[in-house]
Amino acid sequence: MSRGSFVFTPMALRSLELDEDMLERYKYKKQLASHHLNSYMVKKEIRNRALLRSDTALPAAVCQDVVVQNALYTGDLEAMQHLFPRGATVNLIIEPQGGDMRWVATGEGLWSLSYEQELTTPLHITAGRGFADCLRLLLQRGANVDLSPGGTTALHEACENCQPECVKLLLVHGANANAVSEDGLMPLHICTSPGSLECAKCLLQYGAAINSRTIDEDDTPLHVAARNGLTDHTELYLRYGAAVDKQNNEGLTPLNVACSQRQEVQDLQVYFKVCQMLLGAGADVHTLDQDKHSPLHMACKNANPDIVDLLLANGACVNDMDYGGEAPMHNILKVVCFKVSHQPERIVRALLNHGSIRVWPGALPLVLKHCSESPRTIEVLLNAYSHLKVTDTWVESVSSEVYKEHKEFYDSVFSLALTPRSLQHLARCKLRNFLEGRVHKVVPKLDLPTYIKNYLLLEYRGYIH
Known part of the structure; x- marks a missing residue:
């Protein structure tokens, strides 16, 4: 046995165990006393409140x-x-109690996670x-x-x-x-x-204040209602005299905000109604934001065909360019593959009937690749040209899955590599070129059968001829 060590006798071990039990009982009594004290203090504080008799807060x-x-x-x-x-x-x-965790400075360059x-x-x-x-x-x-x-x-x-x-x-x-x-x-x-x-x-x-502004974005309540698609709020605010063309820090009016908000299929009608109210109250369809985006640019980007029709009916310009040099047609073609359920073909058709610029023919294979899941969009686009140079690149641009799903339509497209466009289609292109941006105004007034009017306005047929 080394120096400084010794053997515990049974009596010594028993004594230590008794001491340990005593310490545990002491700790328990202390905790119990603390609990009673806390309970007493709570009751005392409640009694003290009852004794306060002041009429002022x-x-x-x-x-x-x-x-x-x-x-x-x-x-x-x-x-x-x-x-x-x-x-x-x-x-x-x-x-x-609780809350979200966040990093908090504790001094001397140290940080720790604590509840916010x-x-x-x-x-x-x-x-x-x-x-x-x-x-x-x-x-x-x-x-x-x-x-x-x-x-x-x-x-x-x-x-x-x-x-x-x-x-x-x-x-x-x-x-x-x-x-x-x-x-x-x-x-x-x-x-x-x-x-x-x-x-x-x-x-x-x-x-x-109906036209009060937020500090950060400079939004009015009407901006907030338009952003959230709140039709009843929009109607209420307009009735109280809300200004329809106030611009926020990004240059957005309530109309711009409503058009720019991301919209799922179930949201399309709600935002359309908001825009309808704003335009009815005199909102300007030509107001541009800081990036020179018009409401039409934004409505095309979010693929809301009813809003596009509404803006065009109120004089929106189809060929206005933003800072990136892109027109509304560019915006809709970029999102066709993500917005097939939004009926993007309606937007492309409306833009073309109002005189929109067309896609450069050399870029059509690229457009075909990105928009092939919407055959109607492709049909409307191709029917805006009197002649097309269809090559093997076109065939390669359509995936096998999409081709199988829409075989009849794409067979009619690829067949143009061997046959010219029909005489009927060439006559349509000639008349449309003559009318330029007036197609949507003139054609409905012509004394022609409805079938021919619809044909001139690029109605869908499900094939190319």
């Missing part, structure tokens, strides 16, 4: 009381009536969750209606969560309808979903 105080927070987040009116009697402190700052906490108040919690009775109680107890420790007011919170009853309560109790959040948004800018319509109505009735 006290300055905001930080609240970490889990009993109070639980009552607020669950909308327990009965509990809140006990927790917030008359004269109680209702202007509380609450730091909710957003400060809130009882008003924010109840207004955002639609607990109108609880909100009314807090307001009656003198809560500061415009308190915004987290950068937004309770009114912003109610609008964001589509709680019209709470919005009205806050406004009736003096909430500022034009309060600006930390992000530079007023409550009207927060109304971004169909369910927020009643909130928007309340805000306007209580003096919300």
